[in-house]
Amino acid sequence: MSSHFLHVCAPAKLNLFLHVTGRRPDGYHLLQSVFHLIDLSDTVKLRLRADSQICRINPLPNVPPEEDLVIKAARLLQDTYQLKLGVDIDLDKRIPMGAGLGGGSSDAASTLMGLNQLWKLKLSTQDLMAIGVRLGADVPFFLFGKNAFVEGIGDVLQEIKLRKSSYLVIYPGVCIPTKTIFSSSSLTRNRSPITIIDFEAQYASHMQFNNDLQAVATQMFSEVSMALEWLENQFPNSRPLMSGSGSSVFCEIPSQTSLEQCLSNLPPMWHGFKVKGLSHHSAYNLDSSVNIQEGSRQVG
Numbered sequence: 001m002s003s004h005f006l007h008v009c010a011p012a013k014l015n016l017f018l019h020v021t022g023r024r025p026d027g028y029h030l031l032q033s034v035f036h037l038i039d040l041s042d043t044v045k046l047r048l049r050a051d052s053q054i055c056r057i058n059p060l061p062n063v064p065p066e067e068d069l070v071i072k073a074a075r076l077l078q079d080t081y082q083l084k085l086g087v088d089i090d091l092d093k094r095i096p097m098g099a100g101l102g103g104g105s106s107d108a109a110s111t112l113m114g115l116n117q118l119w120k121l122k123l124s125t126q127d128l129m130a131i132g133v134r135l136g137a138d139v140p141f142f143l144f145g146k147n148a149f150v151e152g153i154g155d156v157l158q159e160i161k162l163r164k165s166s167y168l169v170i171y172p173g174v175c176i177p178t179k180t181i182f183s184s185s186s187l188t189r190n191r192s193p194i195t196i197i198d199f200e201a202q203y204a205s206h207m208q209f210n211n212d213l214q215a216v217a218t219q220m221f222s223e224v225s226m227a228l229e230w231l232e233n234q235f236p237n238s239r240p241l242m243s244g245s246g247s248s249v250f251c252e253i254p255s256q257t258s259l260e261q262c263l264s265n266l267p268p269m270w271h272g273f274k275v276k277g278l279s280h281h282s283a284y285n286l287d288s289s290v291n292i293q294e295g296s297r298q299v300g
Contacts, residue, residue, distance in 0.1 A: 004048040006118050009282050010110035011041040012101040012275075013141070014167060014243045014250055017199070017209035019191040028137070028153045029182055032193060034203075035102075035141050035148050036162055037278040040169065042095050042103060044070065044110040048118050049086035054078065057090035060097075069108040073135055077115055080131060085119050096271065098175025100244025102138045109142030113283055129155075145281035149196040158196055162203075165277045166255040168262075170231060171248045172223035173269035181245040184216045208239050217246040224249065227270070234262050 013035045022030040049055070054074045056065060065071050070089050077083070089111065095103030112128050115121070125143055132139035137154030148157040181187070191212055202209070218225040224242060227249045231240035238251035253259075255276070263272040 004118075006046045006114045008044045008046070008110040008114040009041050010044050010095075010103070010106040010142070011037050011039065011278060011281060012095045012103055012106060013037055013138075014169070014277075015100070015211060015241075016162075016203070017241075018211040018213060018244065019194070020187065020189045020212045021191050021193050023189050024153070029189065030152060031150065031154060032191075033150045033154075034160060034162075034199060035138075035150050036165075037147055037281060038101075038167065038169075038275040039278055040095055040101070040273050040275045042107055042110075043092040044107055044114055045090040045092070046111070046114045046118050047088040047090075049088060051086050052078070052084050053086040055086070055088045057088055060091070060093065069104045069135060070111045073108040073111040073132075073139075074115060076131055076134060077112055077119075077121075081121065083119060087115060087118065096171045096175075096248065098177060098246075099171050099248040100176070100242065100246045101169070101248055102142065102244065105136050105138035106142045108132065108135050109139050110283060112139075112143065142281060145283075147277075147279065149199060151193075160196065160200070162277060162279075164255070165252050166257070167250045167275050167277070168231070168235075168253050168259060169243070169248055169250040169273040169275055170227045170266070171271045171273070172227040172267075173271070174221055174223040174247045176217060176221060176224075176246045178245045180220065181213050181216050184220070186219060187216050188212055209241060211242050211244075213245050214242040217242060221247060223247060226267075230267075234265075 016034040016036055018033045020029055056071055095101050116123050129140040129143045132143050133155050140155050144157050146159045147162050149160045224246050228240050231251050240249050240251040242249050259274050266272050
């Protein structure tokens, strides 16, 4: 039956800035950032099971099931509501891993959104966000579904309007574990907080933003430094920035810019993506019937 299948888009994000403003007693870092959704995305494919098994089709290499965020998301939702239904989960993976683009968190969020529909739970976005934060600090943002000024550990979100932008994103072929960057003794953790009004004024003036994790990442991973330098050489006025905890770097470009010649010069093992900013997650109102199509349904 068509109601037994669901495909959900899982978009990536860019951090337009990232400040570390403190650290909680439990070790979690306090952050400020603006998360901008982009049209580089994975696709989460869900097939309803009548039993209670949660099965991963085509598992990611070197990722054991207990560390697979889509499996963890499904099991957490199942356990929280003591459900007897199960699911087969497949994933079309296009967002690089360990790239600071939020791919794993987005996959987990889209799994929760899809299962809310597939298992007919009728949970609110707030309900899903309360589950999502237990999986990772970025998961609530992708469930929130709109560009956001982000604070706390990633769980305090204010919607923010951003201009229509195109970006060149460079992934220099290295996976950076988030814990590696945040556990560094070189990381500065006392940036003075700003307000959303402060950001909007700087954003309107095209002022330079900073990522407090970038200095640590460039010290530990030469590939990040090389990618930043490469972008600066290609676009001298672009002011490239690392996204999240790395390793991807990006710069804003004119939407009509042709990048074929530029991308043909990428070093081996690097990947380049021309992406557009999104105003919202294409599946953010997945529980609305207007976004559901008959058959094997693609949402987003």
